[in-house]
Amino acid sequence: MWLKTHWKMQEESRNIPEEVDHLYRREYGKLVAVLTKTFGVNNIELAEDVVQEAMLEALRQWAYTGVPENAMGWIYKVAKYKAVNLVNREKYKRAYTSKVVHHLQSEWTLEPALDHIFTDREIADDQLRMMFTCCHPSVSKDSQVALTLKTLCGFSIPEIAKAFLTTNENINKRLVRARKSIQAANIPFEVPTGKDLEPRLASIMEVIYLLFNEGYHASSGQEAIRYELCEEAIRLAEMVASNPNIVNTSQISALLALMSFNVSRFASRTDTFGNLVDLEHQDRDKWDQALIQKGLRYLSFAAQHDQVSLYHILATISAHHCTAKDFGSTNWEGILSLYDNLVLLDDSPIVQLNRAVVLAKTANAREALMAIEGINDITALQSYMPYYTVRAELHFQIGEVKKASELLKKALGLSPNKKAKSDILDKLKKIDDL
Numbered sequence: 001m002w003l004k005t006h007w008k009m010q011e012e013s014r015n016i017p018e019e020v021d022h023l024y025r026r027e028y029g030k031l032v033a034v035l036t037k038t039f040g041v042n043n044i045e046l047a048e049d050v051v052q053e054a055m056l057e058a059l060r061q062w063a064y065t066g067v068p069e070n071a072m073g074w075i076y077k078v079a080k081y082k083a084v085n086l087v088n089r090e091k092y093k094r095a096y097t098s099k100v101v102h103h104l105q106s107e108w109t110l111e112p113a114l115d116h117i118f119t120d121r122e123i124a125d126d127q128l129r130m131m132f133t134c135c136h137p138s139v140s141k142d143s144q145v146a147l148t149l150k151t152l153c154g155f156s157i158p159e160i161a162k163a164f165l166t167t168n169e170n171i172n173k174r175l176v177r178a179r180k181s182i183q184a185a186n187i188p189f190e191v192p193t194g195k196d197l198e199p200r201l202a203s204i205m206e207v208i209y210l211l212f213n214e215g216y217h218a219s220s221g222q223e224a225i226r227y228e229l230c231e232e233a234i235r236l237a238e239m240v241a242s243n244p245n246i247v248n249t250s251q252i253s254a255l256l257a258l259m260s261f262n263v264s265r266f267a268s269r270t271d272t273f274g275n276l277v278d279l280e281h282q283d284r285d286k287w288d289q290a291l292i293q294k295g296l297r298y299l300s301f302a303a304q305h306d307q308v309s310l311y312h313i314l315a316t317i318s319a320h321h322c323t324a325k326d327f328g329s330t331n332w333e334g335i336l337s338l339y340d341n342l343v344l345l346d347d348s349p350i351v352q353l354n355r356a357v358v359l360a361k362t363a364n365a366r367e368a369l370m371a372i373e374g375i376n377d378i379t380a381l382q383s384y385m386p387y388y389t390v391r392a393e394l395h396f397q398i399g400e401v402k403k404a405s406e407l408l409k410k411a412l413g414l415s416p417n418k419k420a421k422s423d424i425l426d427k428l429k430k431i432d433d434l
Contacts, residue, residue, distance in 0.1 A: 028055075028154035029130070031050075032044075032048055032151050033123065035047035040189070041187050044179060053082055124239060130152050130189075135204055136185065139182060140178075141203065142174055143174040148204070148207040149207055152207070153211050155211075163214065165350075193245055201240070201251075202251075211232060212230055212262075215233065224270055224419035237255055240252055250307045251302070253302040254298070254309060254311035255315070260291050268286040275422060287322065308341075313342045332358060339351070339355040349375050350381075352375045369391065372390070372391060372394075385414040389411045392408045392411065412424045
């Protein structure tokens, strides 16, 4: 009996880091937002530190006691009282600009204040305020997105660097600049109105899109898809869309359409071993038709406005895939035309690379390879794994097997994701067996 109990505790302790990581992804941004309101926007880094400490406390305690039934409630409780202790310890040393913090310094107002700021409604409102704070005009555009991904979405420095095709050092510099800009501007923790709203909304949608993409194409970890990140991106987008201050929701509706279409294919996007299945070989009977219809409704609403954005085009491309009867009947010419329009809005190397993939369907692999060679900023793709896997597939199609093998080996060294590595190794084995 003792041995069985001991084994169970060991098994649970092995799962503790995974459980904490899951909670971290789901709750990190909520807690940072609430604590930023508590401490004031000048102390964003302090809010992040408190959340990190709460998560570390969970790792330490749960290794001995196991994961509590209400794990989220446990984390929230620890974070609450770490915040109170910190305020009381540093109230004479640190300048708090928040109207909330003085309520935490009195025994009479402590419990009511904590109960109020940790309600679901307040947490949701604080997340929206946090997004708009990070995307204030006083913060540079690239720093806005990096800061939001870090503070609200819990992204690591390497994950943000991968999203921007840059180095960890550059991202660290952006985060430092962003925090300094926020402190210097004394930004209010609120959702803006009127003419101040629209510019910041564009940055928020970029953040949500990057968050979704990190879940859809996991850059690290054990799984090919990180479902919780995709769910969080959709939740944040719906939160933005439902805010009464935001009148023109065309772009956010287009983004919701895009995410709905992509999520609709999740059930067929991996095999029984968790490996990715390409679009051509997916079982379309497993596609979620309700989500596809939801995406079409979002797209129809987005199309009612006299506006065409990146998200409108990407959603329409995804709609082509989702409504095609089978892979062979996909309207590749229509998709290529959409990519031609997309390049006019965003001629980034990744968009140009994706266009080349479509070109291989409408023309041939050689033309697609020529298009890749003509990408404007091709050096930005040198550390981007799909740059090598796409080229490998195209070289394989024209019979250049050795070149394909070389490119796959380069791709293998660029992915920290276990499933992506497994997929590349499978392709290499098939090539070597020829």
